[in-house]
Amino acid sequence: MSSTQVHTNFYNGLAGIGWFICHLNEAEIADVDVEDFLDTSIDTLLYEDMIQLLNTNVYDFFYGATGICFYFLKGFITTQNPAIKETYRTYITHFLFYIEYRSITDTHGKHWKHSGYPFEKDHVNYQLSSVDNISGLMLVLTEIAKTNSFNTLCLPLA
Amino acid sequence: MLSYMITKDSHSQHILQKLEQHSNIGNVGLLNGLAGESLYYFYRSELLDEDASYDTAVLKLQQVM
Numbered sequence: 001m002s003s004t005q006v007h008t009n010f011y012n013g014l015a016g017i018g019w020f021i022c023h024l025n026e027a028e029i030a031d032v033d034v035e036d037f038l039d040t041s042i043d044t045l046l047y048e049d050m051i052q053l054l055n056t057n058v059y060d061f062f063y064g065a066t067g068i069c070f071y072f073l074k075g076f077i078t079t080q081n082p083a084i085k086e087t088y089r090t091y092i093t094h095f096l097f098y099i100e101y102r103s104i105t106d107t108h109g110k111h112w113k114h115s116g117y118p119f120e121k122d123h124v125n126y127q128l129s130s131v132d133n134i135s136g137l138m139l140v141l142t143e144i145a146k147t148n149s150f151n152t153l154c155l156p157l158a
Numbered sequence: 159m160l161s162y163m164i165t166k167d168s169h170s171q172h173i174l175q176k177l178e179q180h181s182n183i184g185n186v187g188l189l190n191g192l193a194g195e196s197l198y199y200f201y202r203s204e205l206l207d208e209d210a211s212y213d214t215a216v217l218k219l220q221q222v223m
Contacts, residue, residue: 012187017222020193029200030219037223062189 008049009060010067014042022074035081046071047091054098059112061136069095070140077147092144096153099137103157110157112137192218 007013018038024030050068058064069092076088103110112134145154185191199215202208 007187010188012185012190016188017186017193020188020197020222023197024200024219029204030216032219 006045008046008068009063010070011062014038014046015068015071018042018046018071019074022071022078026074026078034075034079035084038075040084040087043072043075043087043091047094050091050095051098054095054102057102057113059099059137061139065095065098066137066140070143073140073144073147076149089149092150093153096141096144096150096157099141100153100156186222192222196222 008015010016010019021032021034021037024032025034046068050065050072053059053065053068059066061067061070072088072091072095076085076092079085079088099112103112141154141157144150186193188194188197196215196218199211199218203212203215
């Protein structure tokens with residue numbers, strides 16, 4: 001990657017490409033050596049970026065932390081390597097902890113605010129679309145819950 | 159049924175032409191570039207049993223890598 005800025009997001013970056021490679025193997029469409037193509041240094045870079053995005057309330061599926069976690073989930077499901085599987089489990093666990101920690105609970109339930117646009121008066125606001133926030137987050141949390149591997153962590157988010 | 163197949167085939171050709179026109183070597187992402195195009199051609203080769211689509215998919219995957 002020659003560019004000075006490495007995109008890590010799902011839309012046009014490493015998370016989306018990583019998901020794509022894992023999906024090709026899972027669907028038995030093509031046999032790609034995932035561990036050779038996406039080594040642990042890339043996963044570490046993605047993890048650090050995911051935490052940084054969570055710190056700044058960027059939960060987007062396309063451009064934020066949720067899309068990166070979606071790649072980790074795909075890796076967790078598809079990898080045959082126990083050590084790498086445990087690493088993905090740790091990354092997903094941290095995502096779930098952080099999502100719970102950053103959530104806002106009121107009489108309407110649990111929700112998350114999104115970094116505001118420059119023209120908004122409030123510095124954070126609610127985004128309901130799949131691209132920006134809530135819907136995309138619900139999708140990934142549902143997919144994580146379906147694995148039955150994170151039940152105790154998913155329960156507080158239900 | 160025949161008219162449906164012709165329409166479907168024409169539609170597919172139209173999509174392929176558009177992909178050729180808008181293919182952007184600079185973008186490699188899943189939703190804006192080569193990775194997405196590669197996935198499209200892999201599924202096209204699976205569903206329509208097209209060897210040419212498989213070759214295109216592999217070529218685009220190699221470019222992503």
